[in-house]
Amino acid sequence: MIAAFRSEWVKLTRRNFVAGSLAALVGFSVAITAVSILRANDTGERHGPMSKLTLAKLAAPNGWLAGLGAASTFLGLVTLAIFASNVAGEFTTGTIRSVLTVEPRRLKVLAGKTAALVSFLAAGLAVASVAVTAVAFVLAGRQGIDTSPWTGSGALTGGLAIYLNVFLACIAWGVFGAMLAMFTKSSAIAIAAGVGYFLLAEQLLLNSLWSSTEQWAPASAMSALAEGGNATISFGAALGLVAAYTVGAYTLAAVTFTRRDITA
Amino acid sequence: MSDVLAISVHGLTKSFGDRVAVEDLSFDLARGSVTGFVGANGAGKSTTIRMLLGLIRPSAGTANVLGHSIGDPAAYLSRVGALVEAPAFYPQLSGYRNLLALTRLAGLHAARVDEVLAVVGLADRGTDRYKDYSLGMKQRLGIAAALLHDPELLILDEPTNGLDPAGIVEIRGLLRELSDHGTSVLVSSHNLSEIQAVCHGIVLIQHGRLLWSGPIDELLASHGATLVAAPEHTTDLAGLSELVIAAGYTSSVRGDRLEIRAPGSWAGELNRQAMSAGITLRELAMRDASLEQTFLDLTTTGAPT
Numbered sequence: 001m002i003a004a005f006r007s008e009w010v011k012l013t014r015r016n017f018v019a020g021s022l023a024a025l026v027g028f029s030v031a032i033t034a035v036s037i038l039r040a041n042d043t044g045e046r047h048g049p050m051s052k053l054t055l056a057k058l059a060a061p062n063g064w065l066a067g068l069g070a071a072s073t074f075l076g077l078v079t080l081a082i083f084a085s086n087v088a089g090e091f092t093t094g095t096i097r098s099v100l101t102v103e104p105r106r107l108k109v110l111a112g113k114t115a116a117l118v119s120f121l122a123a124g125l126a127v128a129s130v131a132v133t134a135v136a137f138v139l140a141g142r143q144g145i146d147t148s149p150w151t152g153s154g155a156l157t158g159g160l161a162i163y164l165n166v167f168l169a170c171i172a173w174g175v176f177g178a179m180l181a182m183f184t185k186s187s188a189i190a191i192a193a194g195v196g197y198f199l200l201a202e203q204l205l206l207n208s209l210w211s212s213t214e215q216w217a218p219a220s221a222m223s224a225l226a227e228g229g230n231a232t233i234s235f236g237a238a239l240g241l242v243a244a245y246t247v248g249a250y251t252l253a254a255v256t257f258t259r260r261d262i263t264a
Numbered sequence: 265m266s267d268v269l270a271i272s273v274h275g276l277t278k279s280f281g282d283r284v285a286v287e288d289l290s291f292d293l294a295r296g297s298v299t300g301f302v303g304a305n306g307a308g309k310s311t312t313i314r315m316l317l318g319l320i321r322p323s324a325g326t327a328n329v330l331g332h333s334i335g336d337p338a339a340y341l342s343r344v345g346a347l348v349e350a351p352a353f354y355p356q357l358s359g360y361r362n363l364l365a366l367t368r369l370a371g372l373h374a375a376r377v378d379e380v381l382a383v384v385g386l387a388d389r390g391t392d393r394y395k396d397y398s399l400g401m402k403q404r405l406g407i408a409a410a411l412l413h414d415p416e417l418l419i420l421d422e423p424t425n426g427l428d429p430a431g432i433v434e435i436r437g438l439l440r441e442l443s444d445h446g447t448s449v450l451v452s453s454h455n456l457s458e459i460q461a462v463c464h465g466i467v468l469i470q471h472g473r474l475l476w477s478g479p480i481d482e483l484l485a486s487h488g489a490t491l492v493a494a495p496e497h498t499t500d501l502a503g504l505s506e507l508v509i510a511a512g513y514t515s516s517v518r519g520d521r522l523e524i525r526a527p528g529s530w531a532g533e534l535n536r537q538a539m540s541a542g543i544t545l546r547e548l549a550m551r552d553a554s555l556e557q558t559f560l561d562l563t564t565t566g567a568p569t
Binding site: 003004006007008010011013014015016017093094095097098099100101102103104105109261262263264 | 314317318319320321337338341344346348349350351352353354355356357361364365366368369370371409412413
């Protein structure tokens with residue numbers, strides 16, 4: 001698996017891939033942080049996938065990274081696209097046959113690829129966190145937010161908790177993306193299916209047929225995890241649910257991969 | 265037996281739904297030999313190669329590669345180099361980094377990348393992006409990837425595709441050199457003169473079924489060799505032809521000669537019968553048919569294996 005991980009990192013250093021992925025992760029984080037801070041008020045009602053922050057939340061010790069949490073759904077979608085394009089790309093370019101004639105143990109290949117993508121995600125979110133922090137400090141003054149708690153006790157651990165929650169939620173988004181790519185062998189179809197379900201279909205279903213099952217829905221659970229728990233799903237329940245969904249999606253991807261004839 | 269065979273295939277079959285791509289295919293490939301794998305487009309060559317490499321599972325039958333079942337490709341693929349159909353690499357990465365990714369995956373030292381790039385003549389173009397490579401350069405990179413772990417068995421699908429004449433000669437030399445060092449090679453190609461020039465043996469398939477498997481010389485001798493007989497007087501051509509027909513062979517007149525589809529061993533008998541019939545032969549020779557002609561004959565008539 002270490003060999004597959006190291007091999008995958010050679011591919012992940014493609015200039016276009018790095019630039020595109022970072023631009024999307026940093027771009028969404030910065031834009032949503034800026035909008036969230038500039039539109040922050042005392043009520044903080046939620047608008048679709050972008051959770052609106054309250055002034056009180058922003059003034060908390062972890063407020064300097066609250067924008068990252070607010071952007072979690074978009075970061076998740078970007079992660080889904082990154083994982084899906086990486087996995088499906090191996091089939092569309094035919095490189096999967098080169099890979100599997102060198103390392104036929106497919107579970108090792110998948111594990112190494114996933115680990116490399118997760119580490120890339122960790123690095124990408126770290127860069128996004130730096131950008132979010134800079135934007136937060138620049139814009140806090142405009143809203144009259146006191147930034148002294150951001151440098152006081154609990155600020156670092158609070159920020160790290162937000163980073164970790166968003167990171168864990170994004171891993172789940174990514175694994176769903178990998179699973180869809182493994183099923184469809186097409187980046188475009190996998191991304192469209194992922195975005196279509198998580199951004200539109202699940203909300204529509206929850207608003208009509210499944211209204212009583214919101215606490216079990218994957219996108220709701222991932223959002224709750226990124227937020228550190230919310231009124232619908234507690235942090236512990238969200239963590240358990242997302243872990244179960246992630247393991248399930250990864251297992252389906254692995255079974256599909258190991259049983260598939262490579263005709264690409 | 266398995267230690268003298270690089271590949272041993274028994275009754276291999278692969279179906280995709282209702283379509284049978286490979287049917288009851290059996291052949292052996294001796295270690296150290298260079299064997300051509302020949303068939304028309306869609307004959308099942310690539311499907312067979314993919315089964316040998318563990319990329320697809322057979323529907324029936326068995327095969328061993330370097331003494332191990334194809335059900336356990338991890339047991340032998342570290343000793344097999346392969347180029348399957350067109351080379352496939354990451355377009356945005358350089359040739360060097362593409363090979364580096366495979367080198368890391370195989371747990372090899374990075375220095376090996378420079379060595380194989382030099383072998384295929386890409387040492388000075390290794391830092392160029394793959395997408396900027398010409399077709400021939402892409403092919404060379406594919407061969408370089410197949411050579412990365414100094415394989416005991418090399419399986420190459422159309423390795424000279426897109427190469428210029430000089431490149432073809434280079435690859436031919438490379439295959440001979442590898443064979444001289446004991447590497448077994450299975451090479452599929454549509455270029456039959458290339459196969460004839462490089463290979464000792466040949467596996468010929470059509471519609472997924474075996475047409476012929478064995479030494480090329482034997483194939484040409486048994487299926488493609490032609491006796492050429494020229495009587496002293498062209499008026500004797502008809503009489504000579506009757507002798508051929510009486511012996512159960514066929515012939516056709518080409519100018520002042522008769523081309524007879526018969527084994528070379530019958531030449532002496534023909535000479536005796538012609539003399540008995542009062543026909544003097546001024547020329548009696550054995551002419552090897554080209555592999556192309558033999559291939560066409562076999563694929564047209566579907567001669568038995």
